[in-house]
Amino acid sequence: MDTTDNMRVFIAVVAAGGFTAAANRLNISTAKVSRSVSHLESHLRTRLLHRSTRQQMLTEAGARYLGQCKKIIEWIDVAEDEARSAAVVPSGTLRIYAMLGFGHSDIVSAVLRFRERHHSINVELTFSDAALDMIEGRYDTALLLASALPDSMMVAQTLGSVSCVACASPDYLKRFGSPSTVDDLAGHACLRLNAPNMPDGTWTLAGKEAAEKIRSAGVSLSFNHESALLAAVQGGFGIGLLPATAALPSLRNGRLVRVLTGLTLQKLNLHVMYPSRQFVDAKLKAWIDFLREQIPPALAVESESLAAMP
Structure with missing residues (x-):
């Protein structure tokens, strides 16, 4: 038994009025109760109880120690209850x-x-x-x-998977035309998203043939946040690869137009x-x-x- 367990036994001995009564309350042997109190006294180098054949009485040091033990055990019980409740109550x-x-x-x-x-x-x-x-x-x-x-x-x-779509504003497409193939992207400003899943602004596009990775081409701006990329694409500064959630509202109201619809675009x-x-x-x-x-x-x-x- 560790010191905390021995403290609990010591408290029980005092509360029950004797070793045998404490052993019955704790459902352990009287010998184990006696060893627990002896271990505490050896550890502290202080007698906690005056023992006789009929009764046990607290020493002055034992009375002071009992009060501190009760506080410590109470704090431990509260801490354990709080820790256990974390597994039950969302908070x-x-x-x-x-x-x-x-x-x-x-x-x-x-x-x-x-x-x-x-x-x-x-x-x-x-x-x-x-x-x-x-x-x-x-x-x-x-x-x-x-x-x-x-x-x-x-x-x-x-x-699940997040679909990405290549988009541009109607104004951009009116001025520069709409790409119909991957090769056409070389003549366009491709707005890049710098993110760990898109190193160096690489786009993964797939058509009827094997998937290919291309660098977003043309005079370009780069961003590290989708909202900034969305604003730039809506502003007519180039073509951007956007997640469906970010693009769908603007595709529905006409602020954006999909391009390269014949290709399967990057999925993450x-x-x-x-x-x-x-x-x-x-x-x-x-x-x-x-x-x-x-x-x-x-x-x-x-x-x-x-x-x-x-």
Whole structure:
């Protein structure tokens, strides 16, 4: 038994009025109760109880020690109760890492809806293009968009695929024409998104032949955030590769037009990651369950809406 357990036995001996009564209360042997008190006294080099054949009485040091033991055990019990409740009651602060680039609007919307459902959970959402270090960053979970994930000790669940579309404004296409092949992109300003899943602004496009990767060509602007890229494409500064969620509202109202519709454009998988399957606390479990409930249907609706557009 450790010191904390021995403290509990000592408290029980005093409360029960003797070793045998304490042993019955704790459902352990009288010899074990006696050893626990003896270990405490040896550790402290102080006698805690005056023993006789009939009774045990606290020494002056024992009385002072008993008061402190009760406080310590109470604090430990409170701490353990709070820790156990984390696995049952969703509360506290959920720290989320999200890759800077695609998916900004989707992720923010999901966090807001999650907070409406779980008012007792505070959320700290960090967008970054820095390498993910969940331990150093003290993140509970991460959302990553990638065609594939590197090997990792973390648990990863795939929520679905995000479709990307090549778009331009009507004004841009009126001035410079619409590309009909990949080769035509060489004569256009291709606005780049600098993101970990799109190194050096590379676009992955596939037609009837094998998939090919091309560098976005022409005199170009580059951004590290989808909202900035969207604004530039809407402003007529070039052609951009945008996630369906960001592009669909502007495609519907005519502010953007799809180009290269005969090609299959880059698709990225949305992954939620967290450190371990063991001892997942309630707030993290609530977030993962929420994402699995909300995100796949939303991505399916996006895909259907995109396919239905001319």
